Amino acid sequence: MQLKSSDLIESCSPFFTPNYHPANFVLSHGSGSYLYDMEGKEYLDFSSGIAVNNLGHCHPRIVEAIKDQTSKLLHCSNLFWNFPAMKLAKRLCELSFADQVLFLNSGSEANEAALKLARKYFFDQGKPRSKVLAFEGGFHGRTMGSLSATAKKAFREPFGPLVPGFEFAKFNDESAISKIDKTFAAVILEPVQGEAGVYPADEEFVRNLRKRCNETSTLLIMDCIQTGMYRTDCLFGYESFGIEPDIITLSKALGGGLPLGAMLTKKEIGNSFNVGAHGTTFGGNPVAAAAANAVLDVLTDNRFDDERRRLVHDFGKIVYEKISKLPKVKSLRLKGLMLGIDLDVEDITPVFRKIRDNGILVTRIAPRSLRVLPPLIAAERELHFFADGLSTVLN
Numbered sequence: 001m002q003l004k005s006s007d008l009i010e011s012c013s014p015f016f017t018p019n020y021h022p023a024n025f026v027l028s029h030g031s032g033s034y035l036y037d038m039e040g041k042e043y044l045d046f047s048s049g050i051a052v053n054n055l056g057h058c059h060p061r062i063v064e065a066i067k068d069q070t071s072k073l074l075h076c077s078n079l080f081w082n083f084p085a086m087k088l089a090k091r092l093c094e095l096s097f098a099d100q101v102l103f104l105n106s107g108s109e110a111n112e113a114a115l116k117l118a119r120k121y122f123f124d125q126g127k128p129r130s131k132v133l134a135f136e137g138g139f140h141g142r143t144m145g146s147l148s149a150t151a152k153k154a155f156r157e158p159f160g161p162l163v164p165g166f167e168f169a170k171f172n173d174e175s176a177i178s179k180i181d182k183t184f185a186a187v188i189l190e191p192v193q194g195e196a197g198v199y200p201a202d203e204e205f206v207r208n209l210r211k212r213c214n215e216t217s218t219l220l221i222m223d224c225i226q227t228g229m230y231r232t233d234c235l236f237g238y239e240s241f242g243i244e245p246d247i248i249t250l251s252k253a254l255g256g257g258l259p260l261g262a263m264l265t266k267k268e269i270g271n272s273f274n275v276g277a278h279g280t281t282f283g284g285n286p287v288a289a290a291a292a293n294a295v296l297d298v299l300t301d302n303r304f305d306d307e308r309r310r311l312v313h314d315f316g317k318i319v320y321e322k323i324s325k326l327p328k329v330k331s332l333r334l335k336g337l338m339l340g341i342d343l344d345v346e347d348i349t350p351v352f353r354k355i356r357d358n359g360i361l362v363t364r365i366a367p368r369s370l371r372v373l374p375p376l377i378a379a380e381r382e383l384h385f386f387a388d389g390l391s392t393v394l395n
């Protein structure tokens, strides 16, 4: 007998803590830009697993790399070297400002590591600094440290007391710069505030932050977890600003769909993580690292890059020619393949559900915004399908 999504949800959902509110269907498989539920309904996935499936679903190069690695070595811990992680660390350094990499399992964990490293770096100099400046609207994760750097009251309030030493400033506001002094170990920000609704950092603001961090020897951490792997117009989100941060964090699309986080830094700073200073059992897992190497193989291929640039161009054109003119579209913000749309509606939920019922997946940001994250492999006709689908709902 064929199992039905609704029966499965009814019988199994009581076994989950209720902190998520998944869609009312069960996924069976994915391919390219599409997801399919158990009833065979097709969805154009412009949520990309919240910026994870940048290469779409089950990209053959990623699947192949995972299959190959699973027959060789699944796990070995950091007591031993494994080749996929070694290769990946070297490549990430060659492709970025960094000299050293620490592998973790998630974005939150990568940020935890970055925040701990910043404090340890000053501790080692005999001049401890514990303060961290973060930004209103920023999101850095749900673990105690990364949550302490996340401003949103609803996320923080039930879990106090959080880690002391965190202060917040207005994003893209010069008043933040003058707050930074020699008591701050680090400043942490996203190149584009994704969870807040796609708010890009201003170039001048980031440059001034860099300058002030240099003056006060404060470390600049750029959380490129959502903006990494060409989600915006460059491989790592920080590259748009023409500056070098001291630490960046990566996750989401890095593992091509497997859990993987990374913290990248300069060796003068990274050396503070001496033997035993930090660690995690699964960090640098060979299968996740093999998947990430396949992601980099694709992303750094010149032909792929030409297509990606064309896609970014086409998406921008469609956004301005079609989407910006739709009824109820109040404002929008676009950076590469990240789009935030504010709607002139009381509540986004019915709109969001209707879009989904029409076979298109995006994410919603309460109370009135949508976040659209097309995969980097989307075809032009899929961009039009999305714009036309949105038009049908909003009209």
Ligand code: PLP
Binding pocket: 050, 106, 107, 108, 109, 111, 139, 140, 141, 142, 190, 194, 195, 223, 224, 225, 226, 251, 252
């Ligand atoms: N940082 C940013 C910018 C994010 O968007 C997220 C997740 O959405 C995180 C950190 C947390 O990552 P994770 O959910 O993997 O812990």
